[in-house]
Amino acid sequence: MVIPALNEARRIADVVRHALADPATAEVIVVDDSSIDATAELARDAGARVILSSMLGKGPSMRDGLELAREELIVYLDGDLAGLRPGLISDLCRPLLRGEADFVKACFGRSGGRVTELTAKPMLKVFFPEVAHFAQPLGGIIAARRSLLHSLRFEDGYGVDIGLLIGAARAGARLAEVDIGSLENDSQPLHDLTMMANEVSRVIYAHARQTGRLHVEQVVAMNEMQRQAAASIELVLSRRRGRQRLLLLDMDGTLTTSRFVVDLALSTGREARLQPLLDHPNDDAATRSQRIAELFRFVHREEFERVARQTELRPDAIEFINRMRRAGFMVGVVSDSWFVAADIIRRRVFADFALAHLLQFDNDVCTGVLRLNPAFLDAAGAQISVCKSHVLRRFRADTQPPAVTECWAIGDNLNDLGMLTAADRPLAMAPRSPILSQVPGVTIVSSFAELLALVPAPRAPLAPVPALPS
Template sequence: MLSVVIPILNEADTIADVVRFARRNPLVDEVLVIDDGSTDESASLALAAGAQVFTSSMLGKGVSMHDGLMLARNDYVAFLDGDLRGLDETLLDQLYAPLQDGADFVKARFGRSGGRVTELTAKPLLKAFFPELSSFQQPLGGIVAGRRDFLLGLDIEDGYGVDIGLLIDTHLAGARIVEVNVGQIEHDPQPLANLARMATEVSRVIFDRAEQAGRYDIATLRAAAEEERQLSAEIEQLAARVRLSSKLALFDMDGTLLEGRFALELARATGREAALLRHLDQPQADAATRSSAIAAVFKGVPQSEFIRVAKTMPLRSGAAQTLIELKKRGYTVGVVSDSYFIAAEVVRRRVFAHFGLGHIMQFEQRQATGQLRINPFFQASHGCQLHPVCKRNVLSHLENIAGQRFEQVLVVGDGDNDLCLLRAAHSGFAIGERSPALRAAAKAHLSDLPALLDLC
């Protein structure tokens, strides 16, 4: 039998039809829809159509695919996109048949040319570094199937690079890949901003795999990729990437969305706790000096360890559900942290926020240099009059990007470093017991994050 996994994000127009299509096939005994924090009715429509619906463990198509693999009961798993139209009734049979004949991975090709990222990015790079894969017509296509045990053994990319990563990794593993023609298929077009991010991710994955295969010295490319990652934290990049609504919700990360403090957990994981504790919560040091001293503690820590800790730290109960509901109510939702952007970006994806902001730890050769760059969002001559580096300044920059003051700003935090931002909000909420001053200034003290929804 066959499990069908469908990652979705705001696919209300099509998801019910895709679920019903999958359930009609007698080979299929479970349809698993993994919701990436949709703010429309996608999840409820999928459930009504007969799917089992789960919330992804973190924002990103690749994460949703991995979640589906973990949940699937069958030995064979097929993946469909949630925005498909015009599906041939034999599509799943065509994906399943090669698996029965011993294939490890089956990739669909369909009757249209590849999209812009496929033609301008993926195919030229495959031809350069993996010419043996250049014959695949839709290397970025998301309609695939494979043996569950084999796929779980691969390092599945989190985001837009997942499909090209699966193709290359399967090839490098020496597995048998079969391409099948499944006829005409219609997809919803992607916005241009999404295509730019997709091209960046696809390029990174291909270069990364080329280096692993000994086909390319990627040191220079890694430096360029690190520069691109750092630029994504800048004001201009966020302005181009995020469309701000008239309502804004800003959440602290440590102790608010996360149970605990990221820097402390990273220090514990890397044997640096004693060194870190000498710098934490030093009232005599200004924020920039203290942050720089803490950053130096982590010199030499691999970038992958920053990401691993940010992915595995427990979230406060109801964090993701609360932020998704705020998005449904029309809020632009952000994570604002005095910690590191690399962690804030992971956490914002775990809770499905629109953006994450933090200071920029510098990396070389995928290891922390111990040098910190203060995020310009936290500095503004027209913002906080008490502190040169302050979360309050983030709000000033966001108002400049929006071109006007927000109709509603709510802030949730747990520490003294949230106080200036909280006072500037229309509605400020404290959570946790760290800061009596914050609790005194807040509109209310939250017992948990879902309680916020009854107060705003």
């Protein structure tokens, strides 16, 4: 039994106890996505084995649980469920034990949600009619054989459950659906539903294209626009939800021990051509960024993502960020690098958002074209003033109450200077430039372990915090 969980303190203990009470359950593994409430503690007290996810997102958590589970039959439950009836897990496993199925999806009393009815089901009828009859294709209650799950792709975000269903069908697995009665789970806010619909449609389109059922290239362009939309300051501000404390973190040299573009150049044999482009004194930030982007033309997106997943993080970064989030801070990665990398790093450290510049991809191949993130430009949109300080100003100018009242910023080099001087609490992490050490008010620190002692106490008891986007 595997339960991916993020901020599910309200119900996680009941879900764990219900699972352990079923005779079909051999163990319960709760994979915690760096919750800032008592999810991990309550799950552990209820009898679960609790581990920290290797990366933010339901898909990575499900995969982590699969790797640790010892049994051949794996059951997934959500951590926010209520109204679970006795024997539910046994019922889910029965088709597997009888040799009638390899993959079982639960259906339950209520009808599908808005994304299910308006996005998932119509698309399945067009592209994958063989699974269109499933009542809740987006549901997270699943039972399957370990051998099958190991062969499937676990998507990072909201598309993981429908991706597993389609993947199992494509693999020739025998599918079954089991009615588990009625139950309750928490509904998603409207703006989360938009993100969910985009991600679900992207996964269905990707599977359709891979199976030769899709030949509309405009859809590929639409997917790219959806990825870019995730890097917009407007979307980030919509997810602030009343948090008045803000922590902005540089990526290269601050969260990571190296520079992403250097790591990418080493992995693609471009280090000799990159070196003259780095920190050229005659280039402004926009020109330098564009020249470096052109160097990686024709590199596949998967290589960008692979390098970002393997880049070394500074010790204790995850613990510091978790404690700051517990103290009520909205935490973001703000990078002069590219969103394709920054968003992976932010999920690895369990931050709330990432803002970075946007590389253009065509069929997942880099075109070498760079679009500066408007959040880094001044109010007039002038490229000559590309600066991270404009990100902080956008938060302070946010008209949604309550206003941001406290901002911390952490960087390591001159490109972070504007952000640091605009912050209420500027901190320089083992600065590469001696100038940062001379700026009044900037505190020099050598590690995140040192920063742990500076984490403030929450201003008030923590309110329920929404799930992070994946």
